[in-house]
Structure formats: C-alpha cells, structure tokens
Amino acid sequence: MKHNEFRQMIHLSLYGELSEDEQKKLKHHLESCEECKLELEQQKYFLSMVSENRKYKVNDSLLNEARVQLRVALGSEMIKNRPTSTFGERIRSLLSSPPRLAFSALVILLAGFVLGGLFFSRQEFILQNDNQTFNKAALSQVDTRITNLQFVDSDQSDGKIEFIFDAVKRVQLKGKVSDPEIQRILTYAMLNEQNPGSRLNSINVMETCGNITSDKEIKDAVITVVMTDENPGVRMEAIKLISKFNYDESLKQAYLYVLLNDSSSALRIASINALIQAAKSGYQLKQNDIELVMKQAKLDDNNYIRLKSKTLLEEYN
Amino acid sequence: MELKDKELINKAKQGDHDAFEQLVYRYDRSVLSVAMRFVNDPDEAKDIYQEVFIRVFKGLKKFEFRSEFSTWIFRITTNVCLTHKSRSKEQMKFSFNSELLNEDDDFMSKEFIDDRISPEEKASMKNMGEFIDEAVENLSERQKITFILKHYEGYKIREIAEILNCKEGTVKKYLFDAIKNLKNRLKFLVAYQT
Numbered sequence: 001m002k003h004n005e006f007r008q009m010i011h012l013s014l015y016g017e018l019s020e021d022e023q024k025k026l027k028h029h030l031e032s033c034e035e036c037k038l039e040l041e042q043q044k045y046f047l048s049m050v051s052e053n054r055k056y057k058v059n060d061s062l063l064n065e066a067r068v069q070l071r072v073a074l075g076s077e078m079i080k081n082r083p084t085s086t087f088g089e090r091i092r093s094l095l096s097s098p099p100r101l102a103f104s105a106l107v108i109l110l111a112g113f114v115l116g117g118l119f120f121s122r123q124e125f126i127l128q129n130d131n132q133t134f135n136k137a138a139l140s141q142v143d144t145r146i147t148n149l150q151f152v153d154s155d156q157s158d159g160k161i162e163f164i165f166d167a168v169k170r171v172q173l174k175g176k177v178s179d180p181e182i183q184r185i186l187t188y189a190m191l192n193e194q195n196p197g198s199r200l201n202s203i204n205v206m207e208t209c210g211n212i213t214s215d216k217e218i219k220d221a222v223i224t225v226v227m228t229d230e231n232p233g234v235r236m237e238a239i240k241l242i243s244k245f246n247y248d249e250s251l252k253q254a255y256l257y258v259l260l261n262d263s264s265s266a267l268r269i270a271s272i273n274a275l276i277q278a279a280k281s282g283y284q285l286k287q288n289d290i291e292l293v294m295k296q297a298k299l300d301d302n303n304y305i306r307l308k309s310k311t312l313l314e315e316y317n
Numbered sequence: 318m319e320l321k322d323k324e325l326i327n328k329a330k331q332g333d334h335d336a337f338e339q340l341v342y343r344y345d346r347s348v349l350s351v352a353m354r355f356v357n358d359p360d361e362a363k364d365i366y367q368e369v370f371i372r373v374f375k376g377l378k379k380f381e382f383r384s385e386f387s388t389w390i391f392r393i394t395t396n397v398c399l400t401h402k403s404r405s406k407e408q409m410k411f412s413f414n415s416e417l418l419n420e421d422d423d424f425m426s427k428e429f430i431d432d433r434i435s436p437e438e439k440a441s442m443k444n445m446g447e448f449i450d451e452a453v454e455n456l457s458e459r460q461k462i463t464f465i466l467k468h469y470e471g472y473k474i475r476e477i478a479e480i481l482n483c484k485e486g487t488v489k490k491y492l493f494d495a496i497k498n499l500k501n502r503l504k505f506l507v508a509y510q511t
Contacts, residue, residue: 008489008493011492011493011496012474012489015467015468015474017473017474043496046496046499046500046503047468047496049445049449049503049506050449050468050499050503051468051469058346058349058350058353062349062353062359062362062363063345063346063349065363066345066349066362066363066366066367067341067342067345069363069367070341070345070366070367070370070371073367073371074370074371074374077371077374077375216334220334
C-alpha cells in the first residue's frame, strides 16, 4: 500500500470509516512511520479545532421561527393545491340542489369571490373538431368572459392554431352561511380574492357563523390570513375571527408570529392580549416561546406592548 | 407509542396534517442545522428549511420507500442548499470570478495568502470561529456539503453517497479535498494555536 493511501486512511480512521482489517493495517503502519504518526496527531488536532470553533448551533428560537414560517407557507400551499375541480363540482351541486331558502340569515355571494379557476378553470383546447377537449358551447353564453388569451402556436402552416385563455363566468349564489359548502367558498375568497374589501366581507360573514370552530381547514385558512394578508384591516378582522376557535398550539404560534413580526401595533396588541388571556386560563408557554416574548418585551417600539409582554412573562413567574 | 416513519408517511399521504407535522418535527432540527452551516445566515437558512419541507410536502405522495425517508429528506436538503447557493452567487457580483475555482483548486483568499500579516495579527482580526466559517464558506459547493454532512452531522460516507447520488469514492474525494483546502486556508491559525 502506498504511503499516500495511509494518509487517506488516517482521515477515514478519525471518522470511524475503516473496517477492522483496515484499522489493523493502519495501526501496523503507524508503528513504523513517524511521518504518518505526526499526520494523525495534526489531523486530530485540526478536526477538533474545526469542530469546537464552529460558533453557531441551531437554537430553539430560530427553529421556532422557521416552524411558524413553514406553517404559513404550507397553509398557502394547501390552499393553492386544493383541486379547483372539486370547488367547481361543489358549486355545481349547490346550483342543482333544491333551493335551500331558510329562516336564518341568507347570504348572497357574487362570483367576485369565485375566481375564474373555481368554476370554469383555465382550459386548453385545440381548435379542431375531431380533437375537441372543451365544450365550445359554453363560450357562446353571454355571461362568459374571455380574458388573458395567449398564443401557444400562431403558425397556421399546418392549418391549426393553439392558444390558452381564461373563460370566466359570473355566478350568483344564495345559501345559508352555516352551509359548509358556502363556508368553503368564503374561505377560498378570504385567502385568494384580490379585492381586500371582499376578503374582509368574507371574514365578517364567517364571524356570524357559529359552526366553524371545529373545522380545521377553516382554522388554518384564517391563521394564514392573520399571518400573511397584506392588508392590516383584513388581518385585524381575521385575528378577531381566530379568537372564536379553541386556543391551541397553532393559535399560539400565530399570535407569537404576529407579536414578533406584524408592523401594525394594533395587531401586536391584539396578539399579546390573546396570549395573556390564554395564560390566565392556564395555557402554558414553552421555554423558547417565553424567550421570544422576552425579546419583544425589550425591543418593541410600542410602550404598551412592552408593558404587556412583561405582564405575560409575570404570568409564568 | 411513537409511530414509525412509515406509518406517519402513510397517514400524511392520506392528508393527515398532524402526521406530516410530526414527520417535520422529527427531522427539521437537522435540516435547519445543515442549512445554517451551509449558508451561515439565519434568514437564508430559514428559506432553505421552508423550501425543503414544501418540496417534501409536494413530493410525499410520490415517495415509494425506495430509500430511507431521512435519506430522501437530506437529498432534498442538499439539492436546495446547492441551488440556493448558486442563486445567491448569481445575485452577488463578486469582484473576482468565482467560476474559475474548481473542485481541486487550493484557492486561498487574498487575506490568507498575504504574508505581510503575521499569524498573530490575522488571528486577532477576527475570532477563530469566523475564520473557520469563512474557510468552510469558501469550499466548493460539493466539498462543503460533504464536509458538513460528514463532519458536523456525522453521516456515514455510504449515506452521503446515497444522499448526493454518487459513488462512495467520489464522496471520499470531496471529503479529502475539503480537508486539504481547509487546512491550507487555516494553516496560519494552526500555527498561531500551536
């Protein structure tokens, strides 16, 4: 075996990667080779120096922040990936079911809530009669709008062209706000509707509904709005709405996230108040949560929040 | 009783969010640790962490237990680290052409090869940890990820080969080159310490 190979074996030996046989060979070589013996000592020292001086370790606070952000991202991802056809089918079933006019409050939903993809999602079809994958009759309806047309292939040399477009149909819907299907549409609207007024209205309507507190999907969606909506008014209404749900770990994470990250002091105040309320009801904060609140107690530019953060910490002392 | 990965994966595949969360919590500290060591920046590390678990979430349905779940996660982590780094490198306009550096280069930054500065002076400029971070940071991407997985995370060479999807011999080469380059970059520090 060449000398250089023994040097490589020294590295592997220090990482416990040698077989018993190889280890014996190396040991035998080291007994007679001063150079390799020195290399072993130097290598040991070097690797321990590199280990001991790596300053960062993953602390709980960083991990907690990463988890909160992941939760938000996953929430958005789940909503994005929810199959639009399912929503479409649900709406169609609502339209075809017997009228459910009721004695309770009725809500009229305009299709502003229902984005194009919800009912007539983006369709691709080829303008050729024998290979038609889309019902062109739907396009002739007066209330179907065609937008966002883009050519995939405008070359007519083969007698065909190809393009994609959005076919959007306005839908008007009546139903009980307590109907889970209606709630699903409202949930979709509060997350995806471009107009903040519509998002706000969706949340306000949900607030009047008593049966949403056991629905985990709605809860996750409201938490996502609290943490990610760009409009502080919408976030504020959403934070009021999540207080209707049972306090648990996910709510605590949302409140902590808002307390640490939201630019609106009103929202941070709402969060710290909710956390104090939960503490008074006996809900425990973990050590890394306490550290985050301590950080806020020192850094927040709002006197009231700093004071309340200290109050919250006192609840645990 | 704690469920095995396989049981949690199957539940998560059926849309059980709690099962998915449990899976995340089993591995996320290690993923964040690798990311943190790779980019040496908490915000970037959190970005990588998020990207990894979004990819895991999206890909879980197609996971068919052909490898260990942990291997799959760290393969994703490695890929995200490598692509993340190349993105940020594109954004940063280096004053020198980093593309000229290849895996075998014993490149040393100007600071390290400036013999006019004594080891004592160099060592007093920053603390030792910063020099080591910088030296690891300057390794080639593959040397760096191999060194992190082996030295800091304690993976076996066989496992790293599976994660990086290459031969064990290749992993050994990355590791030896990484150590050689680190030793070169940090030799003034070793001299100062001894």
